[in-house]
Amino acid sequence: MSVLELHDVHKSFGDLKVLKGINFKVERGEIVVILGPSGAGKSTLLRIMNFLEHPDSGQVVFLGKKLNGNYKIIRWARSKMGFVFQHFNLFSHLKALDNVAIGLVKVKGKSWHEAREIAMKYLEKVGLSDKAQNYPSQLSGGQKQRVAIARALAMEPEMILFDEPTSALDPSLVGEVLEVMKSLAREGRTMIVVTHEMGFAKSVGTRIIYMEDGRILEESGPTEFFKNPRNERAKRFVDSILERVI
Amino acid sequence: MCRRSEGGMKGFRIARRLLTAAGIFALAAVGYVLIGKVYPFNWGLVLRYYRLFLMGLFVTMKISLISIVISFFLGLLFALMRKSKIEFFEDIGGLYVWFFRNTPLLVVILLTYYGVGTIVNLDRFWASVIALSLFEGAYITEIIRSGIEAVPKGEIEAAKSLGFTNFQVFASVVFPQSIRIALPPLIGQFVSLIKDSSLASIIALGELTMMARQVGTRTLASFESYLIVAFLYIAITTIISTLGRYLERRLAIP
Incomplete structure (x- = not known):
């Protein structure tokens, strides 16, 4: 059984068609990297997987269950799907430790005491146990994003969605977040990553999806994609990125 | 250094x-x-009626405290209605704010006492409490609404993405943050409420201002009695503001 399946998903915002029939599947242990120019619909696609946006038509199936309007099933799916945002979205009134613990308390019904013990383990995992008592405003961007990853991990998700997790970071802080993401990849976690970090896509991704104008234009392994993209527009995208690097 | x-x-x-x-x-x-x-000035004459001032002070504090509590919950309720996705609730919230922000409090008090009060038999005290709560609640609605709107949308989405119910999103993320944002204007509104309670003297409720007028007519020393009353209002509102500032500091997030 696939972890996630999307069947012919369409989405418009007013007159603007953002997604024009998206089909794809994610198997357990896959690390799918979604590439494409801004405005291609990558973020919307990710948000639809978590039902932060509702698709206009089409089907999202998570662990064999159809996500439709049913609020209970959506909440169940969200609790098993981690979501890491571009702008971290930590709860600014809670300390780092409680940011990680609160999901366990509210959704999994654990006591605060137990939840904090678990949260501490995940903060250790992302290398931030010494910042447990800090509020988000007292953390750097990279640290905030690592807390956000710990918050997602603590729920023991079946799959984690990353929406441009390093785009809002100072270049010098990108490395520490990518390092944590690589360690998750080594654990064999299922991940879907929207990013502009080509190095990460190439070395960590198991599959690349290239999107443009609301459609998936190419789907291939990372080596194949970067060496010899079949689609003309994907090729231009790769070239432009490589040019910028050189 | x-x-x-x-x-x-x-x-x-x-x-x-x-x-x-x-x-x-x-x-x-x-x-x-x-x-x-x-x-x-004849202070001795006025101060002979110190009991009346104390009674008035007591009534003013009682009406203010009860109205503060009720208007806060009214404000919270109608702010939630104004933010509701259900259009009917949204409209009701809008109508409430529109009506009470555009009617003078004096008229609201008279309407409640001589209008509603004659139908359902309200005494002066409760007519004043209801009028004051409804009136100030409209302003508190707007204060809390802007507090809610100031909570970053991303944090609400983060809570949803963890699997929170809508109620949990509100109780754990939106409310604790919006109340911190709304606290300073909220305290200001409570101070206004205390001062506005003096208008209840129009329906002869024996609160501070009413008592001052009584002492003034009995002793012909109105200046002195109103000075005393002014001082007492300043004392109560200063205490409330100071408590508010203390609460603000206690709740502050670094």
């Missing part, structure tokens, strides 16, 4: 405040003496 200079600043600030207070006091004293030349 840094600490010492900070301490110096604080000492300076206190000294400056004391100086200001002394200046104002001196001015007031001069004014008092000058006025005393044309208006013979």
